[in-house]
Amino acid sequence: MTSITVIDEPENPAERAPLVEGRHNFATVTETVARVAEQRTPKGWYLLFGISVAALLNLGACLAYLFWTGIGIWGNNSPAFWGWPIVNFVFWIGIGHAGTLISAILFLFRQKWRTGINRAAEAMTIFAVMAAGLFPAIHVGRIWVIYWVYPLPNQMSIWPNFKSPLVWDVFAVSTYFTVSLLFWYVGLVPDLATFRDRAARAGKLLTARIYGLFSLGWHGSNRHWLNYEKAYMILAGLSTPLVLSVHSIVSFDFAVSKLPGWHTTIFPPYFVAGAIFSGFGMVITLMVPARKWLKLHDLITLNHLDNIAKILLLTGTIVGYAYSMEFFIAWYSGSPYEQFAFINRAFGPFAWAYWIMIFCNVVVPQIFWFRSMRRNATVLFVVSIFVNIGMWFERFVIIVTTLVRDFVPANWGYFSPTVFDVLVLIGSFGLFLTLFLLFCRFLPIIALSEVKGVMPDANPHHGHDDHSPAEGEEKPMEVN
Amino acid sequence: MANYFGAVAEFESAADIYKAAEKTTTAGYTRVDSHSPFAIHGMEKVLRHPPSHVGWICVVAGIAGIVLAQLMMWWMNGVDYQYVVAGKRAYDWPTTIPITFECMVLLSAFGAVFGMFGLNKLPRLNHPLFRHKTFHRASDDRFYLSVEASDPKFDQTKIVEFLESIGGKNVELLEEED
Numbered sequence: 001m002t003s004i005t006v007i008d009e010p011e012n013p014a015e016r017a018p019l020v021e022g023r024h025n026f027a028t029v030t031e032t033v034a035r036v037a038e039q040r041t042p043k044g045w046y047l048l049f050g051i052s053v054a055a056l057l058n059l060g061a062c063l064a065y066l067f068w069t070g071i072g073i074w075g076n077n078s079p080a081f082w083g084w085p086i087v088n089f090v091f092w093i094g095i096g097h098a099g100t101l102i103s104a105i106l107f108l109f110r111q112k113w114r115t116g117i118n119r120a121a122e123a124m125t126i127f128a129v130m131a132a133g134l135f136p137a138i139h140v141g142r143i144w145v146i147y148w149v150y151p152l153p154n155q156m157s158i159w160p161n162f163k164s165p166l167v168w169d170v171f172a173v174s175t176y177f178t179v180s181l182l183f184w185y186v187g188l189v190p191d192l193a194t195f196r197d198r199a200a201r202a203g204k205l206l207t208a209r210i211y212g213l214f215s216l217g218w219h220g221s222n223r224h225w226l227n228y229e230k231a232y233m234i235l236a237g238l239s240t241p242l243v244l245s246v247h248s249i250v251s252f253d254f255a256v257s258k259l260p261g262w263h264t265t266i267f268p269p270y271f272v273a274g275a276i277f278s279g280f281g282m283v284i285t286l287m288v289p290a291r292k293w294l295k296l297h298d299l300i301t302l303n304h305l306d307n308i309a310k311i312l313l314l315t316g317t318i319v320g321y322a323y324s325m326e327f328f329i330a331w332y333s334g335s336p337y338e339q340f341a342f343i344n345r346a347f348g349p350f351a352w353a354y355w356i357m358i359f360c361n362v363v364v365p366q367i368f369w370f371r372s373m374r375r376n377a378t379v380l381f382v383v384s385i386f387v388n389i390g391m392w393f394e395r396f397v398i399i400v401t402t403l404v405r406d407f408v409p410a411n412w413g414y415f416s417p418t419v420f421d422v423l424v425l426i427g428s429f430g431l432f433l434t435l436f437l438l439f440c441r442f443l444p445i446i447a448l449s450e451v452k453g454v455m456p457d458a459n460p461h462h463g464h465d466d467h468s469p470a471e472g473e474e475k476p477m478e479v480n
Numbered sequence: 481m482a483n484y485f486g487a488v489a490e491f492e493s494a495a496d497i498y499k500a501a502e503k504t505t506t507a508g509y510t511r512v513d514s515h516s517p518f519a520i521h522g523m524e525k526v527l528r529h530p531p532s533h534v535g536w537i538c539v540v541a542g543i544a545g546i547v548l549a550q551l552m553m554w555w556m557n558g559v560d561y562q563y564v565v566a567g568k569r570a571y572d573w574p575t576t577i578p579i580t581f582e583c584m585v586l587l588s589a590f591g592a593v594f595g596m597f598g599l600n601k602l603p604r605l606n607h608p609l610f611r612h613k614t615f616h617r618a619s620d621d622r623f624y625l626s627v628e629a630s631d632p633k634f635d636q637t638k639i640v641e642f643l644e645s646i647g648g649k650n651v652e653l654l655e656e657e658d
Binding site (some may be wrong): 033186190197452 | 521597615644
């Protein structure tokens with residue numbers, strides 16, 4: 001049984017903060033998470049779902065028009081052939097990375113606090129990668145021959161050029177999506193079994209059958225857990241280099257070209273740090289409201305938010321370092337084209353976008369040097385919105401400022417988005433939020449078996465918990 | 481005579497089932513398993529379960545990924561359809577590294593996940609354990625110890641007494657699936 005913690009008091013630095021707060025035993029943890037899926041659908045959910053589905057339908061309409069008319073409906077034009085679709089692609093794929101970081105890298109580092117947020121963050125990854133994958137596919141113009149990106153036999157007897165970073169990206173993103181989905185599903189299986197058993201006990205046969213089908217007959221056998229934990233650790237070990245490789249390869253889309261502002265060796269680590277930064281921003285944007293509305297304060301504690309804020313501060317500062325290092329290298333290289341590209345970035349026609357990026361990504365997160373700010377859910381939410389905006393602008397600045405200032409001044413131009421650029425971006429949020437809301441409604445949004453595994457009672461040497469109150473006697477206590 | 485799957489007893493905590501499992505294997509039972517809502521670390525030692533072989537499946541799958549990716553790129557770009565781009569060789573090994581890595585990860589992940597389900601003999605639609613009247617709590621907050629009928633020491637009358645003597649509640653003999 002965990003003790004009650006008054007969380008406004010600074011904890012003893014010599015002791016680890018409890019991972020689950022309030023008076024919880026295994027049954028109340030199950031109850032806290034399962035009631036989210038079992039309760040009557042709240043009205044607020046219908047409202048949010050309605051808005052998201054409307055945005056999703058708008059995406060469908062935009063795509064139909066796009067396929068009918070062609071990518072001329074967007075603002076992409078000479079010289080900026082890569083416009084918002086590629087900005088959105090990099091933005092969404094970056095968001096996905098925080099989920100894998102939480103589920104895999106923090107797992108390998110034995111950061112047990114991850115158990116409270118890893119399930120939702122992994123779901124976020126999968127939905128973000130789906131939104132990301134949409135953009136390169138619709139950006140090719142002729143969607144009906146999208147299968148050409150894969151090495152499939154075709155009537156022209158042509159194979160893809162494996163020396164192209166764009167083909168590497170196809171493999172990287174496809175692998176990333178598949179492995180993330182497997183990792184998420186493997187984690188879900190024991191919790192789906194919990195939902196199956198609860199539904200069966202409540203007499204909801206159809207629900208029990210559906211959860212039963214997806215929980216694959218899981219019955220918590222120790223022999224199964226042995227294989228399961230080994231597979232889980234291997235997946236974490238595979239996902240860790242995978243997530244680093246995916247955004248590195250995304251950065252190769254730029255860095256392997258020869259354009260000033262893109263052709264830099266700092267791109268892979270800089271993109272990975274930016275991806276983690278943006279992803280944690282989105283984790284906060286989703287988890288702060290979910291924690292409040294779904295009453296998960298005991299499982300997603302202020303300590304979790306505090307830790308995420310620290311990661312935001314760290315990665316935001318790394319990104320700030322990368323921005324300044326790019327300037328230094330441009331000057332140090334002695335290449336007039338490189339120097340011009342960066343002076344143009346900060347003081348050229350898109351200076352407004354550049355300074356929005358600097359303010360949102362570098363200046364705003366500095367507020368997290370203060371502990372009280374890291375532990376204030378409202379401040380975190382507001383900062384996370386800044387981070388989302390700032391990281392979208394980062395990709396916009398990288399892509400557009402370089403393209404509109406070609407080597408030949410006669411080619412110079414300006415990029416303006418059209419209404420369809422905006423609608424498709426909104427639509428991608430619709431896709432993402434629709435899937436996330438469905439996940440919140442029907443699936444275990446917290447990894448039950450993992451949270452139980454890090455509770456003190458889970459240790460077989462913890463001894464008998466004689467002071468544990470009988471089941472049903474207590475309600476989960478909300479601490480704040 | 482009924483064809484038994486085994487006997488199952490319920491325990492209240494991880495500590496209880498750990499001690500009970502220790503007593504069961506010390507008493508000479510060999511086909512013993514525990515069923516818990518989460519992995520109890522150290523349980524494999526008292527139950528004498530061998531370590532998992534998922535790792536080996538994964539290694540084989542990962543090597544297959546590397547070999548297949550290299551063969552694919554070598555044959556497609558080096559033999560069947562040669563591109564001359566930027567004066568580079570048709571099959572240029574440094575440029576194959578990213579895709580080789582991704583294929584290695586992809587096949588290893590398939591190996592880990594499908595290997596794990598395969599070794600666990602999942603998916604299956606039903607299991608004799610689900611006949612136990614409180615077994616639904618094995619995914620919530622209770623712990624179950626099962627002694628399978630295939631155990632050489634299994635005796636349908638003695639096993640119930642034994643499981644009760646080590647503190648098991650709701651001890652049931654479960655029939656095998658039809």
